[in-house]
Amino acid sequence: xxxxxxxxxxxxxxxxxxxxxxxxxxxxxxxxxxxxxxxxxxxxxxxxxxxxxxxxxxxxxxxxxxxxxxxxxxxxxxxxxxxxxxxxxxxxxxxxxxxxxxxxxxxxxxxxxxxxxxxxxxxxxxxxxxxxxxxxxxxxxxxx
Numbered sequence: 001x002x003x004x005x006x007x008x009x010x011x012x013x014x015x016x017x018x019x020x021x022x023x024x025x026x027x028x029x030x031x032x033x034x035x036x037x038x039x040x041x042x043x044x045x046x047x048x049x050x051x052x053x054x055x056x057x058x059x060x061x062x063x064x065x066x067x068x069x070x071x072x073x074x075x076x077x078x079x080x081x082x083x084x085x086x087x088x089x090x091x092x093x094x095x096x097x098x099x100x101x102x103x104x105x106x107x108x109x110x111x112x113x114x115x116x117x118x119x120x121x122x123x124x125x126x127x128x129x130x131x132x133x134x135x136x137x138x139x140x141x142x143x144x
Contacts, residue, residue, distance in 0.1 A: 014079075014104050018103065020076055020078050021080045024069055025085040026052045027084075028052075028060055037134040040134045042062075048061055050064075051072050079104065081106060082108065082133050087107075090113035091113065097125060098120065103126060106131075106133055107129045108133065109135075
């Protein structure tokens with residue numbers, strides 16, 4: 001598959017200029033990808049905002065867990081919404097990302113929803129589908 005340099009440049013710029021990442025589908029289990037990606041990004045200077053209704057009110061990775069993205073967006077300026085939810089949740093998360101004025105809707109590896117992507121893009125968000133935030137960050141910034 002050929003590299004889309006425009007998309008690659010947009011991802012690099014997004015990662016370079018973002019500071020806060022909401023993580024819908026965050027898991028308290030350190031073995032789960034959502035936890036590992038969030039911890040990695042936190043170690044690289046990003047503020048993590050965990051989102052999981054079943055864990056709401058707990059403190060994980062030193063951050064308060066929010067029940068939903070809208071509540072998290074009321075408390076924080078969210079740059080990236082890094083989704084670890086099934087594709088069927090993406091339309092709702094895209095709408096919420098728009099509502100909280102996020103800059104990027106990121107669907108992790110294996111998550112693809114063209115309609116949700118089109119909705120978010122139409123509202124001006126950068127959309128990334130089926131890529132791992134941690135891997136993309138490491139590719140671009142590991143030499144620093």
